[in-house]
Amino acid sequence: MNSNPLFSSYRSLAARCTADARTPFSDAPTAAVAVLRDGAWIPGVRVESASYSLTLPALLNAHTTAVALGRADDIVALALSRPARPEEEAYVEQLSSGPFRFDPDDVWHLSEASVDDLPTPEEACDPHLDRALSSPTDGLAAARRIARRAHVPASAYPVGVIFETANGALVPGVNVEHPDWTRILCAERNALGTLQSYGLGTARRGYLACLDDPEGTPCGACRQWLAELAPESDLWMERGNDDPECASVSTLLPGSFRGRALLDS
């Protein structure tokens, strides 16, 4: 066990990322990293929801961030901060950017890549959009362009989103589908998961583009996440030929369950 120093460097990197996990309910922070061909890496932390089953697992968070950044095909290894669980092995086994081989050192690496060719991890991959947004229309146009990165073999329904924090950080999200539908992640939760993994703070504003649906709005699961992680946020949505609509999170999900009582136990 732990014989390969490169693999143990991947796992240590993941262990350092646990500081950004959001685990108020379990108090058991977990993190993962997706290591890219060029040595850049993408963190993914566990993000718990008061609706427990909406919890975003660390590995899924790292992978879906890679998709939103247009880097999924560059993933050569995945590692966790703790020993892998059977459901995590099943999740990675079915990723379309694989196949990945699970190593006894608790690291997955691309089957076609020789272990000797795997990179030493360097800098974290920059998740930010490469430019500022000048208006809501500009934000929605940028979200449309991001939506082209969506991985949607099951639905053919690409969604793109951009969230902006109080500090002006802008990060993208897309929906990422998986053969196991319970592991499908919406664009909104993808972007909020990325903000959490990179410790970028709370979203204040979002821009949502459902490419083929002028009536597109966030699903109930994403509304729950917004209520928990970005309660002060506004969300801009396209409305076809009409003007875009802006809704506050409190309007999208009035009377939401935040799970405060669960924290006292």
Ligand code: THU
């Ligand atoms: N989807 C989103 O990305 N955001 C939403 O708020 C609604 C649904 C995705 C999930 C799935 O990939 C596809 O759209 C069809 O539901």
